Amino acid sequence: MTETVTPQQLAAELGVSPRTIRKWLRDQGWQSVPYTRWQLAPERAAEVRARFRD
Numbered sequence: 001m002t003e004t005v006t007p008q009q010l011a012a013e014l015g016v017s018p019r020t021i022r023k024w025l026r027d028q029g030w031q032s033v034p035y036t037r038w039q040l041a042p043e044r045a046a047e048v049r050a051r052f053r054d
Helices: 007-014 018-027 042-052
Strands: none
Touching: 007 018, 007 042, 018 042
Protein backbone atom coordinates (compact mmCIF):
# COMPACT_ATOMS: atom_id res chain seq x y z
CA MET A 1 0.00 0.00 0.00
CA THR A 2 1.31 3.46 -0.90
CA GLU A 3 1.18 6.28 1.58
CA THR A 4 -0.88 9.27 0.49
CA VAL A 5 -0.14 12.91 1.22
CA THR A 6 -2.55 15.79 1.78
CA PRO A 7 -2.19 19.35 0.46
CA GLN A 8 -1.91 20.47 4.11
CA GLN A 9 1.15 18.28 4.61
CA LEU A 10 2.72 19.44 1.36
CA ALA A 11 2.05 23.09 2.22
CA ALA A 12 3.83 22.74 5.56
CA GLU A 13 6.75 21.02 3.85
CA LEU A 14 7.03 23.56 1.03
CA GLY A 15 6.20 26.76 2.92
CA VAL A 16 3.18 27.71 0.82
CA SER A 17 -0.50 28.06 1.57
CA PRO A 18 -2.64 24.89 1.44
CA ARG A 19 -5.15 26.94 -0.50
CA THR A 20 -2.55 27.70 -3.19
CA ILE A 21 -1.75 24.03 -3.57
CA ARG A 22 -5.42 23.01 -3.73
CA LYS A 23 -6.11 25.68 -6.38
CA TRP A 24 -3.20 24.43 -8.47
CA LEU A 25 -4.43 20.84 -8.10
CA ARG A 26 -7.92 21.84 -9.27
CA ASP A 27 -6.41 23.75 -12.21
CA GLN A 28 -4.66 20.50 -13.21
CA GLY A 29 -8.00 18.68 -13.12
CA TRP A 30 -6.82 16.28 -10.42
CA GLN A 31 -9.93 16.35 -8.22
CA SER A 32 -12.39 13.82 -9.57
CA VAL A 33 -15.04 14.20 -6.85
CA PRO A 34 -15.68 17.75 -5.61
CA TYR A 35 -15.74 18.39 -1.85
CA THR A 36 -13.87 15.22 -0.96
CA ARG A 37 -10.69 15.00 1.07
CA TRP A 38 -7.54 15.34 -1.01
CA GLN A 39 -5.31 12.26 -0.85
CA LEU A 40 -2.39 12.45 -3.26
CA ALA A 41 -0.46 9.40 -4.38
CA PRO A 42 3.34 9.68 -4.11
CA GLU A 43 3.63 10.36 -7.86
CA ARG A 44 1.22 13.31 -7.66
CA ALA A 45 2.88 14.61 -4.50
CA ALA A 46 6.21 14.58 -6.35
CA GLU A 47 4.68 16.73 -9.11
CA VAL A 48 3.40 19.23 -6.52
CA ARG A 49 6.83 19.33 -4.88
CA ALA A 50 8.48 19.98 -8.24
CA ARG A 51 6.05 22.81 -8.96
CA PHE A 52 6.34 24.61 -5.61
CA ARG A 53 9.90 23.85 -4.49
CA ASP A 54 12.04 26.97 -4.06
